[in-house]
Amino acid sequence: MAQLSYRDAVAAAIAQEMRRDERVVLFGEDTAAAGGVFKTTVGLFEEFGPRRVKDTPISELAILGAAMGAAMTGLRPVAEIMFSDFLACCWDYVANEIAKTRYMSDGQISIPLVIRTANGAGSRFGAQHSQSVENWAMAIPGLKVVAPSTPADAKGLLAAAIRDPDPVVFFEHKSLLANKAEVPEGEHVEPLGKAKVLREGKDITVIALAAMVPRALKAAETLAAEHGISATVMDLRSLVPLDAKTLLAESARTGRVFTVEENPRLCGWGAEIASVIQEEIFGALKGPIVRITTPHVPLPAADQLEDAVVPSVARIVAEVRRGLDSRRAA
Amino acid sequence: MAQLSYRDAVAAAIAQEMRRDERVVLFGEDTAAAGGVFKTTVGLFEEFGPRRVKDTPISELAILGAAMGAAMTGLRPVAEIMFSDFLACCWDYVANEIAKTRYMSDGQISIPLVIRTANGAGSRFGAQHSQSVENWAMAIPGLKVVAPSTPADAKGLLAAAIRDPDPVVFFEHKSLLANKAEVPEGEHVEPLGKAKVLREGKDITVIALAAMVPRALKAAETLAAEHGISATVMDLRSLVPLDAKTLLAESARTGRVFTVEENPRLCGWGAEIASVIQEEIFGALKGPIVRITTPHVPLPAADQLEDAVVPSVARIVAEVRRGLDSRRAA
């Protein structure tokens, strides 16, 4: 096992897949010589050269359009959209073209590509560079949606995404990039669609994703140490495919479920998951499912303001306690 | 009261507002001389002339960008995006610019505009011209989201949207355009954010929007006549602002809630509403909230296939019955 940062794990996954499959190509704005503005593609240009690792103009439509055209005709492109906020600039490709073309063509056309993008808050970049938009992608039929929380998953899930025969939107969280942890050496591939139970508890089930996972874990420690509340913490890892089995089993076990999500509140992935849980194991629930989310506001830039809106460890703890205490609604 | 079609009611609302407010302008592709491809703007060019009613190039970015720039500087633009699917082509404006600029500017900038767009299935136009994407808009903080189901609401709510000081995405449902019904003559404005209970029942509460409203009503009749199930049917009319009060009260009254939505399943508005309901009136629920949705697939073109996926009266009836019968989960 080697210690790798999340950003290095991303580069390692791409390198691993480019070595084994000549069809894999990487491109985006400043991804080549510069190694990416987040330094997640460092070394790839040097190893694989300008034919396989390319810089593009600021043309998000052309980036995803070209990725799609290449994927339909035999390549396995990994396209970078620098910030996930910019998916809005090429949403037609994400939602209308890449996601739907296999279906519309009755399976004649395959689109094996990965859209990598830097997601989430923490860098004080303001409302147009800090969003969590994994719920946008989840809402579109035909897309797989992956968001790792650890360096090992960044490597293993990205490798799997590149091998996947379907389009995958891969969210790399900006505030996790510098995190270092053990990553299996040699070939490492994690199957898509498996959630991970990181902590077993008996009172509540906390379901989190990406940067909310370490916060949920810390909150669980505080809840155990200071409030005697024993929490299961689960990392969803992918929204599509969704590991509903694990999700439902872990939810049923405690009967009290909390989702922790960074996307703004309305129509977030937490809403979907809460709806699935209440619909399928209604009888096992001992109280309402509580969604802990960023409120439904754009993101402010100043550090104190940003910290005030994105779910923090303290807020998770507080909302869990309030959720367990109150029987207002019940 | 006059009998008006839904499409004529749209034109009537715009005419009403253009007469009273010189700042209101209308534009989009083929909206002027041609009266719109859905004939929802017929007569406006003739009445208000080329200065106030304009045709644009096929430039969705420029349409919404120009609408925003005009709204920030004193006009009240009504911009048409021909099919709601094409919102994907200008999603940056919807999600990142129009929705967020008031907030980012700390209230210095106001953006009073309406984005009108033809939403929904029923015309056999296939996957890129039939989508219901009201959930996309609901997921974005800073947007109001309105979707009328009747000619009277088309007129009254559109008038209110044009008067509203905030950006409103106004979904006109393609399959309702030909429907005729009574519309109040003279000035007609309906406040945004009020749901409407169309039918009072005691067993279940059915919550619907736009084209799903008439289907829910028919389903309620069948349920009453053939299955002895008495249903409340509620037309949400706007997703933001959401009339949570009415929603919760009507849900609590029966304890069994069904949402009927046309958008694809994952992260639809039904998920949000189900989450709110279960979180706030958990104790009043007698069983799980059931979402009746289009499945999570792109839309097929052929008539039988399209009819097979969008919730039909028969499917609403069947899913309600199944929801009430089964206690699988409970």
Added chain:
Amino acid sequence: MSVTQKAHSAQRNQEIPEATRLRLFKLQVEIRYCEKRAYDLFLQNLVKGTSHLALGQEAVAAGFAAAMNPDDYTFCTYRGHHHTLARGAPMLSVLGELMGRQCGLMKGKGGSMHLTSVAHGVMGSYAIVGAHLPIAAGAAWSAQYRGTKQVACAFFGDGATNIGAFHEALNLAAVWKLPVVFCCENNMYMEYTPISAVTAVKHPAADRAASYGLERQVIDGNDADVVYSAARDAFAKARSGGGPSLIECLTYRHSGHSRADPAKYRPKEELEEWLKRDPVTLYRNRLLASGVAEGTLAKIESEAMTKLDQATEAAKASPTPSLESAMSDVWADGGNAWRN
């Protein structure tokens, strides 16, 4: 047409091998007949959704298709029946798709606006204006990367030149020197609006070629020989590493924009003028003038009609697709499961 132009065009026609010229004629006839049939099928309510006919634009499709290799890639718009047929997709599968039948190219899942026949190099028809231009560039990049000498070709309308994707695709294609040919079918209208009313330049595509370091090309899109020659040169250039081309073909659609459109916004004389320049008639007369026997042409026509009639009957006889197919092929595994 001036005398020198006439001589020039007759000469060009003679330079094209007779087999190719007969093929250009045949393709135009087949498209013309099939599009008219599609129209008849609407009237019989056998085509349910919308449909965008290319009546009057047959020469563009024939000229380009005749210049392509079988493994080249075609990317169409919603107005794509002509290009799909020209690449060899069977009439049965095209009409079947319009009618939403099991025999359709995509078994009714795509419909008229999304005709796709990968077996014939038709990599899809795209209903969002301009979206396929970057996609075609990507296919060209793939061909370049794989070293296959394939060329991608995207067809689009005059109206599409004002959308951002046009600009981004052209720039990327030029910078990466991609083997892609962009063919603008300038039929003077974007839906119901004259293109001149919404465009800053006279020639919406050609007058922008310089923005991408490309040559300005405006050609007579109703003359199959002219189209064929220009296409052949552009494909040759692309295949030999010379990069993209942008060709603006001047043409006209004889019918309305789509099924719903009676096209009342067009001056009567304009339509009449263009009907005089009907590409099929024009080409028929040219072949006759160049010595091809009337009987040869009549045979092509009657064979096309026979083929079409058979296809029509077979399509009508084809069952509607199984309802299960509405749920299939979201994913490569054939299914639609988003959860376990």
Added chain:
Amino acid sequence: MSVTQKAHSAQRNQEIPEATRLRLFKLQVEIRYCEKRAYDLFLQNLVKGTSHLALGQEAVAAGFAAAMNPDDYTFCTYRGHHHTLARGAPMLSVLGELMGRQCGLMKGKGGSMHLTSVAHGVMGSYAIVGAHLPIAAGAAWSAQYRGTKQVACAFFGDGATNIGAFHEALNLAAVWKLPVVFCCENNMYMEYTPISAVTAVKHPAADRAASYGLERQVIDGNDADVVYSAARDAFAKARSGGGPSLIECLTYRHSGHSRADPAKYRPKEELEEWLKRDPVTLYRNRLLASGVAEGTLAKIESEAMTKLDQATEAAKASPTPSLESAMSDVWADGGNAWRN
């Protein structure tokens, strides 16, 4: 510079009233000092988010701002400090915003990339490349509609010319003859990539002007007189109903793309060459040569520094914004409620 060019430029300088020339100098000095201070504040960790300095590009901001009327509209990118200051936004409010303080232009809600000061005509800074070009066109349309003679001006980089919004905005502005001036600050790089590596033409903006029926204009963006003259003419044209202009200013940023960037990708000689053409030094020398007293310039400089020092201290002393403000002004009613 050739002898005739030198003579020409000296002449142009003389044609500009002295008060304007002193204003051009003052604006450049203030921007230069304030941007340097912003950099120092990063180093002290008082600016938390990112920041994109315009050191080296002061002449563009000064030249344009000096040519504008107070009620004209400015639309900036994330690299917008210079334009915001040039229109008269106080240093305190600009630095305060960078530092996320209550005194900031938007009380910390927008940050460095979104500077907005409607009172000074700064209608926002936009962090999505190219997005503000159509918005500026819309503001120009509104001015045209209201008959106010206001002009909108959008500043953007060389890299922005390859995005679709550029194309759509320019076409619409040309078709509607809008009173808008598009100013491309060509500083040769889009982030870390030379613009030449990703653009089909040499001059990313000017070489595309013809696509919109506009005149090709490439000017020396480091010469405030040149910029001022070009801007003045473009604004006059716009105000008199002559429609849009597109001006490409050749310039260079002295520092990296953003706070995080040491700019190692740039050839050392290139930077040195451009530092020799520092707009502030260049303009100072020109004023001296044209007879302005050293003392006049020194006074402008010392006053700027005093103003800046006061602004810096005041900004440091300003409290951080109340946490409630994170929840305010989603809607026009000041609140954020999406439900009753």
